[in-house]
Amino acid sequence: MKILTNLKNKIAASLLFTLAVQFHFGQNVPVIKSPQIYNIEKFGNIPVSLNTGSISYDINLFNYKDIYNGNDYSIRLQYYGTGFTPSKKSNYVGLDWSIDIGGSISREVRGIPDDYTPDSGKSSTTLYGYLEGIRNCNKTNNDIYNYNYPTLGSNGTGIGIKCGTYSYELEPDKFNFNFMGNSGYFFIGNDMMPIIVSDNKNLKIDVSQLSSKQPLNPLQTNGAKCLTKPTTIIITDEKGIKYYFGGNYENLEISYNLLPQEPSQNRFTITAWNLYKIEYPNSNILEIKYRVETPATIDRNFCIDRDIITGVQEPFLLMFDHNIIFKQDINSSNNNYDTNSGNLLYDGSIYWGNTTSYSNNSVTTFSATKKSFPSSIMLNGKNLVNFDFERFEKSASNTIPSLKIRNIVFYDHTGNNIVKEVNLDYYRYKDYFFLEKIKMFRKQPSSMDYLQEYSFDYYDKSTLPDENTGLIDYWGYFNNRPRMNMVPNFTLNKNTGDYIITDNTRDPNPSLSSMGLLKTITYPAKGRSEFIYEPHQYSEKIERNSVSQFKNVIIPFEGSVGGGRISKIINYSNDGSQVGTKEYKYISNYSPFGVNSKSSGLLSNYYRNIIYQRTQTPYSTYEELKAYSDNFIETAMNSFPVQYSEVTEIENNKGYTKYYFTDYKSYPDSSDYKSVDNNLSGTNVNYFPLNIGNINLPYRSNNYKRGRLLKEEIYDQNFSKIKSSNTDYVDVFEGSVNNFATYVADRLRTKYFFKLYGGSFSPSKTIVDEIFNNNLLKSKAEYFYESINKVNLSKMKNTxxxxxxxxxxxxxxxxxxxxxxxxxxxxxxxxxxxxxxxxxxxxxxxxxxxxxxxxxxxxxxxxxxxxxxxxxxxxxxxxxxxxxxxxxxxxxxxxxxxDNKGNILQYSVKGKPVTVIWGYGQTQPIAKIEGAAYNQVSAYVSAIIAASDADNTQGTDQSEQALIGALDILRNNTALSAYQITTYTYNPLIGVTSITPPSGVRDIYKYDSANRLESVKDVNGNLLKEYQYRYKN
Structure with a gap:
């Protein structure tokens, strides 16, 4: 394995480790995930906030309450758009929309996939996946960090770790998770212990069932080479709830590399493990079922014998996205190096100064992304939710048909009664699908009443380019600038390694900043919100140049980035009149009186698509150039190019609020490492320009510390500050002994060792200053994390x-x-x-x-x-x-x-017993009997339990009245006259419908069509309380 071949592979891996540098060389097709997973990653990786200039919008479709200890289960639609990227597919609920049914674990592959180790056909000179290596090699994190391990010999440039016959890489993949309110990421440590970065400090991650032998080889029993072995990750939260991800093929998302020249065992990578089961400590089990489709016999090996997915038969074909990648790969060398040759130029051809090279390869390749489609959700074996998909015909001969969710049906806890139905309508242009309407209906036993409708409109939705256009800026956003090549023209100083792009073909186009983004939302009450966007601007950026020794440095530089940031939100009432506005200013030191011009934005996704290297040995000097670009830029899918440290929100042109966020300047990435010479050839080799080996040196990311609210200042309509709050943070995990995994990077015959620490960034102190009647009121909250496990909140002090x-x-x-x-x-x-x-x-x-x-x-x-x-x-x-x-x-x-579901049947307060009777299938308390032990009253309650179960199944006014009658009989039972009895009825998925205290004076609770409490009346119909809901301006 040559050094430069190794370098080429390592570059792509390192960029996933830290700042998303747009620079990677690839003979391979990019690993492309589904839009559902990219949206989940984007929500989980960085807080969704004004810090990124973004908006998010959630619609809660349904909520199943209190499955365990206050834990609900809800299904939501989430919108999150940052700009139009042609290569991003429309999800099965529309472009830039996702549906949250639980969550996923996704993966960023670095180097070789951790689970890449075929069962057979292995070679002693090939490097295999990290996971099998750490299972076989029996080395600790410290062993790897201290280079206490054998390596592949000089022919392999000393990389990886050699155990027995085979060698394995030492670059752990990054696993991102976002589920049920928990988000973060983890690496698998060299001792098989996951190293976790998350605000939830007490997660436990079990990777013992994560298969380390993917893809399949030898074949499965049905002869398929393109399917997977079961592979599962289990996460347990701090309440003891267990979440299962992955498992079978239908629960996994997979990227298939369809390059015909690739070895068969390299053809696919698992990119996501979807949540498929939740086990609660009270024995409840929630299961998420995904659509199962089996390939026809002739399609079982589609990833081996085909270079395009379009020929696969339906319905298996409908599980995929078809990806078209345009890439330009320049890989050229010059053996006639001349110290007087001048700068290197590229304008479609390479000019070394004294030699011209025409090595330039532009090709079209294909990949396929296998997705997971939810089919149903079950609780304790009973149906809760069903998903119905509609097939849409392909838009062109080189595309494939697609599936979109058309209906979602929700059932009560019995699994028999439909309680709600949601219909989704789409606007289609080419293969872009925009969610246009959400219609919600409440199901009754004999009728379906109209409930709610949301409508959405989008900018330029009928003028979008083809998804395979190459007219994109450096960050993947559409710019509509004509070009001949994906790699822009440049001039490179061969002495320093610095370069300048000399054309504007990849520059952003500010006039397209709002393209494809959400324009308006019309609410069920016919009020409306309008969203106005503007281009991202920044005043500083991260750079690596010769002055910084090709290490990260912040430099002043003004520029713009594709996509749009929210500029203004205008709200209208149902009669069309304007009722409120919010404006946003992304500038430093904003003042309503002064000149405001300097952006608070910092560009952290810097673009460098080339590397120039000169190698000098005692025998010769030769120079090499590598450049690469394609139409798929992953950072546009799952991250943000610009983050803002100060944003001002102006409401109704009156007062304003300033928000300050942590950013790269306050928490830069860490370059701490130690290095070891790795020149095994015995030949003296020097590389130029100076420090060029640092150009793709990975950094340990501190991104999880950025985007946190640092300070908030509130100004009144006279522009006087009336309140401020300041928050300090502490990483309660970082630097803990043995809380790290070791990452090993090989650069230019030097081996670098990095510690990847776990982290949990938590507030340590918040100070609030408030002006009230011209007096300053100051309060302080301090948080201490000194528990035995070093992460739990041990003390909170309020002063x-x-x-x-x-x-x-x-x-x-x-x-x-x-x-x-x-x-x-x-x-x-x-x-x-x-x-x-x-x-x-x-x-x-x-x-x-x-x-x-x-x-x-x-x-x-x-x-x-x-x-x-x-x-x-x-x-x-x-x-x-x-x-x-x-x-x-x-x-x-x-x-x-x-009881067996964890419901309390009897408790005692200072020795006095209280009995609770549960009904509605053991989901709701229907009677509280004070003064009686359970065994004293259990003989009298079978009738009310049966009546509640009947009401749970039938859900009619008649069944509820029958239950109330049974409860009244219980209340009037002379055998229970010595006890205080309170009884309850419910609509189990909405709320309590009546409460009858020991006095017998019953209160009736009524709800509106949106399941919100509307009124409380007594048994005679007299109004006791009334609730009204209006949209806030």
């Missing part, structure tokens, strides 16, 4: 203007030594809470509250006391005069009896 303070301390499973909870990863639940008040810093303080929640300490304990589940047993209250004396703590509350 008021007068210096008095309140301190709340927390202890968790580690502090209390509860190994049962630790094993279940229930380590983020505060078990002991104590509140102390102080008059000043010198005051020792007075404890005003202290309590502890006790849980089972073993499975046997849980079996005996909590129906085998990890649920609370009791609550202790401490003597406030002697809060440290555990012997004086008294039991305040006991949880005496649970």
């Amino acid at each position: 008021d203007t007068d210096g008095s303070s309140s301190e709340t301390t927390y202890q968790y499973a580690h502090e209390k030594g509860n190994q049962y909870l630790i094993d279940k990863n229930m380590i983020g639940i505060p078990l002991q809470t104590s509140v102390t008040q102080k008059q000043n810093d010198n005051d020792p303080g007075k404890t005003i509250s202290k309590s502890e929640i006790l849980y089972p300490v073993s499975q046997a304990d849980a079996n005996a006391r909590t129906s085998g589940l990890a649920l609370p047993v009791s609550v202790l209250g401490f003597d406030l005069q002697n809060p440290e004396d555990a012997a004086k703590a008294q039991t305040e509350l006991t949880y005496d009896l649970y």
